[in-house]
Amino acid sequence: MTKRLQQSKVQAYFKRNRIEIEDHVVSSNYEEVDPVVTSLQVSTPLTSDSCTTISTPSLNTTHIQSPIVTVNDLSKNGEKPRQPSIIFPKNEAGRHFSTHWYAQFSWIEYSKELDAIFCQPCRLFGGSTAEATFSTKGLCDWRKLGDKCRKHDSSVCHMAAVETQKVWAIHQIIGTVDKQLDPNFRNEKFIDDNRKHLMTVLDIITFCAKQDIPLRGDDESDQSLNKGNFLEILELLGKYDSNVTKRIESLPGNAKMLSPDIQNDLLTSLASVLLDYVKSEVEIASCYAILADEVKDASKKELLGASLRYIHKGNVRERAIGFIELKDMDAGTISEKLIELLKPFELDPLKCVGQGYDGASVMSGVHGGVQARMKGAGYRNATYVHCASHRLNFVLAATAERHPLMKSFFDILDLTYSFMNGTKRHAVFIDVQVERYPNVQALELARSCSTRWSSRSLEVERFLRRFDCILDTLSIFGNDNDADTSLAAKSLLGSLQTKKIMTILVYFGRLYDYSDFCTKAFQKSTATVSSCLILLADLRERLVNFDFDKVVEYAKDLSGEYEIENFDVRDTIRQRRLPERFREGYLNSSVGHTNASNFEELEILLRQNVREILAELDARFGTDQSGIMKAADCCLPRSQNFLNKQELNTLSELYAIDIKDCEIEVFRSFIARKDESQLNTLIDVLDVIDKDIFPDVFNLYQILVTIPQTSCKVERMFSSVKRIKTRLRSQMTTERLNHLALLSIEKDIAETLCYNDVIEHFKQMKHRRFLL
Incomplete structure (x- = not known):
């Protein structure tokens, strides 16, 4: 009697829960249940055995154990139907599947392997009574597809499978009898508090990632005065919101959700939801392009970074998709890893219209380079484009380094920067600026970098603006007690106090005023072929009409202002006298000379430099193989x-x-x-x-x-890597670095992420003690 009474109580309990659930679940429409299914926490994959145990008072589901078709690209329990948007292959009759059927029959899922469609509920829950065409074989005859789908949609076996799927979804939410009898499990407020706590943790992690600051501390014990940014910010929030502290104190010690492993899992979930957002944008774009480059991080690991370029709602988007470690630097390895980065997005290779890399042979090689291998891997429409910013840098760098006079000019600027960088000399240089320009902020001299032409532009600009302060500082140290310092200062002072150096300085200042517009525009994500053409045409026109007279005139004015009298450094080496018999055949002009002794000869050399720049522009930007x-x-x-x-x-x-x-x-x-x-x-x-x-x-x-014109997006990704993985954080794994970098680079997406989606992903990663 006691046993029968207990059974009746259990049945009454389930009957009550069944009524409560039916109030919240719509049973007539499969599409309305889909959001519930996608938010399930699947602790253990559903098998045939687990299917046979599902039962309710109103529906017996013991019939559903049937062999599930094993196709790799179809969905699993708890997932949405696989509905790729691709260019579908045609059959012998010239017919093919179309994406518009997805909207009409939400249960359809398409297999790219079999070129066939299936019914997800029937395939997973239909059992032995399911229609084989839609559950195990797949439908690939596209004639009168609408009639076949409508007939299946109204069939008894299909409706039974849909109902069974709903019941399975409900049981995933309700769980086992033990969980149902647990008061904490039924307590919605308890779960709501847990989610609020996790959202606070997510806020702190996202904040640290966006600011490129570390989360962990060297000593995170209770006695530590610096527990790291993550725990310190959490304590700070607790001072102003007592609920934060109360929630932490109420949680058991093994489920406070603050450990490094939990941080890594939450970072994984944040990055995954962020990439899902990018995927949702690029999926609806009619075409896309790939951008990629390599970099070495603080732990000497070679990383491949990649991003996607596409148009979304009329705006050009360039989104980072992550980093992956490279074991080798050959074209085969790089192309394989690049395809591995693209794989989760399930993009149609034929929609890829461009690929942008640097000009290294391993990337640009037409036979064995990455661009050729990508075309061979199915991305045959992806036209290779050498980054315009890199090309312009090569143009200016090559022409400046080619002539000995120009090369020695930049060497003098670099030596001056190094001299001024000493602690004592730098302090004197700042004091001289404050004295000469009391109401203006002191400027730092810039150092040039061969791979960043904008740095040379900044170097020349700073020299021009503070040339008088540089001369004053060198004059002060020319009388220094230290012999080496005095000698170096006098040598630099003698090199700079010439009209020739002043003229070259003014020339490059004017040249960079013209080229900087192109350099900055080429680095924008919105750069297109047309904008590059317009800017290059403008640069060519300015170079052709370069006004050398104004350069010489301005250089003479500055020379008079700074009391510079010598045109060049006095040559103390004894000049060799030309033999009398060769004097009549001696060419007395600067043609072919590498030096200049007056303004006229110097102007000839500068004009030659401009002609070389124009020739390099034509050589690097004039080729148009793809039209x-x-x-x-x-x-x-x-x-x-x-x-x-x-x-x-x-x-x-x-x-x-x-x-x-x-x-x-x-x-x-x-x-x-x-x-x-x-x-x-x-x-x-x-x-x-x-x-x-x-x-x-x-x-x-x-x-x-x-079609991309620059790969500067990837360069900016590398800047984030260098800010995140510093010397003190060099032990960071590539996976953690990748997740932190994505949140840092795509800040606009990180700020708008739905934390409920993040928590659902986090919940499904593995079984948690923490109820969510």
């Missing part, structure tokens, strides 16, 4: 060949775009009615195109805008 630059130029309304089909032929064939003549004619008339002054770039034109009216023209402009 991209030509196509971009004729896609600008200001072009005389606006949308000329012959100019677009190469690009049209490359990306299989066949624009009809009538569409081009109508679009020209459409643009003619617009204000041409507002359509300066490809993005401006793209903004006014209606893709439904001009579909092929829209695709053409999207491709041209998506």
